[in-house]
Amino acid sequence: MKLKASTGRKLRYGGTSVAITALVIAAIIIVNVVFSLLTERFRWYADLTPDLHFTISEECFQLIAESDEADDEDSPIEMLDKFRAENKQYNADNGLSKGDEGYRDEEVKVNILFCQERDVLESDETTNYVVQNAEELRAKFPDYITTEYKDSKTNPSRFTKYLVSNTDSIAIDSIIIECGTEYRIRTLRSFFIFLKDEPYGYNGEKAFASSILAVTRAESPLACYTVNHGETIMGKNSDGEYVYSFFSVLEDAGYKYMPIDLSTQDIPEECRILITFDPKSDFLSGKDGVSAESEIDKLDAFMEDRNSFMVFISPDTGELPQLEEFLGDWGLSMRQQGEDVYRVRDSANCLLGESGKVVATYASNILMNAWSENLINRSTPPKVVFENAASLYFSPSYSRTEVENTDEGTKYTIGYNPAFPDRQVYPMFTSSDSAAAWEGDREMASATKTDPFNLMMVSVETNFEQEKYGTMDDSAFVMLSGSIDFVKNDYITSNVYGNSDFLLSALQMSGREPVPVGLDFKEFANFEIESITNEEATQYTLVLTIVPVLISLCAGVFVIVRRKNR
DSSP: OHHHHHHHHHHHHHHHHHHHHHHHHHHHHHHHHHHHHHHHHHTOOOOOSSSOOOOOOHHHHHHHHSOBTTTTBOOHHHHHHHHHHHHHHHHHHTTOOTTSTTOOOTTOOEEEEESSOHHHHHTSHHHHHHHHHHHHHHHHSTTTEEEEEOOTTTOGGGGGGGOSSTTOOOOTTEEEEEETTEEEEEEGGGGEEEETTEEEEEOHHHHHHHHHHHHTSSSOOEEEEEOSSOOOTTOBOTTSOBOBOHHHHHHHTTOEEEEEOTTTOOOOTTEEEEEEESOOSOOOOSSSSSOSOOHHHHHHHHHHTTOEEEEEOOTTOOOOHHHHHHHHHTTEESSSTTOOOOEEEOSSSBBTTOTTEEEOEEOOSHHHHHHTHHHHTSSSOOBOEEESOBOBEEOTTSEEEEEEETTTTEEEEEEEOTTSTTEEEEEEEEOOTTOEEEETTEEEEEOOSSSOOEEEEEEEEOOEEEETTEEEEOOEEEEEESOSGGGBHHHHTOTTBSHHHHHHHHHHHHHTOOOOTTOOOEESSOOGGGGOBHHHHHHHHHHHHHHHHHHHHHHHHHHHHHHHTO
16 A cells, blocks of 8 residues: 555646646747747847848959859950950040040949938938948959949039039939949938848848949840730839839849830830739730720730740739730640639748748759759758739640750750740649639639649840850740739848849849849848748747747656656
């Protein structure tokens, strides 16, 4: 009886010990979670460094100094050396000396011109970030980059060359990056990333790099965006904030951009990329009795000149017969067999709790590997999100064709039409096999591993021009995105997602222009948890729930066994 009583006490004490251990661990976890949420909610952060300073990375220095052999593009430093040599030869041929009329600068440099005095800029913490980066660039490349500080209000004559008209003025928060006759005017705001009008990241490195790339090119690229089809590229929300960040991406890529009405205007000769964003009405064919001008004919001629066309649609896009026929000729379709546009939902691979915010899968094919090399080769490729996305298809005239990548020994599917032997259609982003296509409240189809839904597709018409020293890729592209929210501020202005970097790569590839892909902005705070998917959340929940309990049980059993064997 005494033995039984002793054993009972040991079991009770052991059970109590296990329960207390489990409760203490659970309490610690709860306190940590609550404190983390409060820290995030009320921004309980402390900067323990004497000065918060964002330095220029070695990647940025290399981008400015070294050429990209893969793209056969000269770096800004190499371009400046070419400009100097050309100017020197011109002066020699024309017998010009420094000070003579028509003399060309033999020491041409990139000048970073601030529109306020330096001491004023350095007295403000945010503007000082930009000043320090500019001075770092000047110190790194003293023979090629200069800095200048002039108050645009007290020295208006210094800024006359940048004014469009006599009534214009240069804002004092502007930063002008110039080289020769080329210049870019950037606002101080463009050096930062904003969330609901609050700065939460510094983007100066990319802003400087893209501007320097732009002004040292022999020819500045131009992108045009179509208007008068109900496009919403300039859309604002109920708070008056811009919803989409497409223009900021174009600016980071070094492009100039302008609107164009194809019903009344011709596409400028220097335009490399045409963009149609969320059209509500169809393009004119010239045969519809509305106008003698054919927008489709202009599109055809534009593509024949080896240019590129980007189209962003959504599940809410209505019937656009003329535009859809044009896309169909390039192997791209918004509909399957004439059905309505379907909406893709994925309850597993989506941002927390919202099946319409689909986390895409990178397609595996030779074009995608080239366009997203910078993303795929990272240790963890960033998530690319398609919110409110339509499912896309190969057009009926294009058959699904399996192609083998001989370099890697892998196979992938493309769309092919013998009538257009130089065109091939590639999926770029797809859904996972857990996705479904919906029409209203009805599920119309389910994805599989071998047949996921396409979220973005690109049709490329390959063309190589033979030049004196080799061949140049002069291909034409048509890109179709099933989501206009692909360029939503939430995804473009965050390092967590790969939307911005992919779009920069697409602009580089389709526009054949060097852009600063991979130069991430520096966050004031890290919001990486926002990119977690439902599937990942479930895994983390199971691990964080079960593992502590198992550890507690093992510890309790160990204590009981030790006491029993004393």
